[in-house]
Amino acid sequence: MDIGSGAVTVMTADDCWARLTATSLGRIAVSAAGQIDIFPVNYVVDEHHTLLFRTAPGTKLLELAINDRVAFEVDDHDADAAWSIVVKGRAERVEKQGEIxxxxxxxxxxxxxTLKYRWVRIHADEITGRQFDRQPEPERF
Known part of the structure; x- marks a missing residue:
């Protein structure tokens, strides 16, 4: 797909997981009681293609207890390209000792x-990603 004079490439699910595995900072969007919050979290991808992060008691855990549906976004760039990945799914507290x-x-x-003893796992229902070639802006006038 081309937009303007720059190329946008839709990434495969495998490409998205590879990029997620290579990075460690994302943002989780949660919603409860009509309010939407976004929190930066560092995370890891496990062998089952789920995302895990640690947290302390507070707003994130409270909102996840009310509504487990989340969006998780990661993006990055270098001199040649930028990319963005969005994971939509559900989050659950990891509570079994073997899983912890x-x-x-x-x-x-x-x-x-800070001490963060609570683990949260995000199960992906949908994963999408796009890569953007970084090029100069086309002539506007």
Whole structure:
């Protein structure tokens, strides 16, 4: 698909998962009681193509308890291209000790010095991504 003079490429699901695996910072969008919130989280992808992040008690966990439907977005760029991936699905607290132990082995650590003992897993119902070739803006006038 071409838009203007720059190319937009729709990414395959495999390409999206490969990019998600290679990065670690995203944003989770949650909605409860008519309010929408977006939070930055560092995350990891496990072998089952689910996203995992750690959190402390607070707004994210409360809103996820009310409504487990989420959107998760990751994007990045370099000198030649930019890309954006959106995962839509449902989030659940990881509560079984065996699953927590496996999650702990993935090496995810908070970016800030806070204790985050709660694990959340996002199951993807839909994953979409696009890559954008970075080129100069076309002549506008």
């Amino acid at each position: 132990d496996r999650a702990e082995q993935l090496g995810l650590a908070p970016w800030i010095p």
